[in-house]
Amino acid sequence: MLATNQLTFEYGSAKKFAFPDVHCANREALLILGRSGTGKTTFLHLLALLLRPKSGSVIINQTDLTKLGPAETAAFRAKHVGIVYQKPHFVSSLSVLDNLVLANYLADKAQDKERARELASQLGFADHLNKKTNQLSQGEQQRVSIARAVMNQPDIILADEPTSSLDDDNTDRVIKLLREQSEQIGASLIVVTHDQRLKDAFENQVFL
Numbered sequence: 482m483l484a485t486n487q488l489t490f491e492y493g494s495a496k497k498f499a500f501p502d503v504h505c506a507n508r509e510a511l512l513i514l515g516r517s518g519t520g521k522t523t524f525l526h527l528l529a530l531l532l533r534p535k536s537g538s539v540i541i542n543q544t545d546l547t548k549l550g551p552a553e554t555a556a557f558r559a560k561h562v563g564i565v566y567q568k569p570h571f572v573s574s575l576s577v578l579d580n581l582v583l584a585n586y587l588a589d590k591a592q593d594k595e596r597a598r599e600l601a602s603q604l605g606f607a608d609h610l611n612k613k614t615n616q617l618s619q620g621e622q623q624r625v626s627i628a629r630a631v632m633n634q635p636d637i638i639l640a641d642e643p644t645s646s647l648d649d650d651n652t653d654r655v656i657k658l659l660r661e662q663s664e665q666i667g668a669s670l671i672v673v674t675h676d677q678r679l680k681d682a683f684e685n686q687v688f689l
């Protein structure tokens with residue numbers, strides 16, 4: 482479960498944001514829509530406490546993330562939050578498999594190569610596990626990114642514009658995979674996007 486309460490943020494005094502309150506229960510999905518520049522990435526980064534709000538709270542399960550110190554926040558995020566970034570960030574010197582188990586390492590968990598292989602076959606990139614990530618197409622990298630986000634069975638999955646560079650077929654596929662994965666592990670799924678194609682795929686929507 483994720484809930485926010487009266488979140489505000491500033492990039493200096495010229496750029497101020499007051500975000501609407503959002504709530505997303507376990508197994509629910511929420512689409513946050515907004516045009517370019519309305520603060521979607523900023524909002525997603527506040528939900529993951531990658532940015533610290535000026536005021537307000539971010540509650541995940543029973544924990545108010547804004548009350549945690551930096552080290553506790555990083556540990557909480559690694560264990561409980563899976564993030565699919567707008568542009569996938571991988572360690573380019575590592576294989577796809579090692580990029581996946583890196584998520585275990587960062588969450589202080591045992592490396593689970595079996596789960597990585599299982600996710601790779603579910604998400605359709607099992608043949609690429611030993612390749613470097615830059616040898617994969619954009620659509621394949623996006624699927625690896627989803628697998629990495631769910632490696633630790635997080636409570637919350639946050640996805641930033643996961644479909645903006647994909648064609649219609651891959652867009653449908655990525656949204657289906659995100660929804661299936663979040664339902665399988667009982668997570669809350671929050672997607673921020675300007676991609677109007679996603680409007681029909683989500684019942685719960687908030688506009689920034």
Ligand SMILES: Nc1ncnc2c1ncn2[C@@H]1O[C@H](COP(=O)(O)OP(=O)(O)OP(=O)(O)O)[C@@H](O)[C@H]1O
Nearest residue numbers: 492493496515516517518519520521522523524675
């Ligand atoms: N580090 C920063 N310092 C100052 N201003 C910033 C910074 N990051 C973003 N902004 C500004 O804040 C606003 C919101 O940016 P943000 O990236 O959150 O928007 P967005 O809705 O995700 O946009 P897009 O859909 O184009 O990715 C923009 O006007 C941007 O220029």
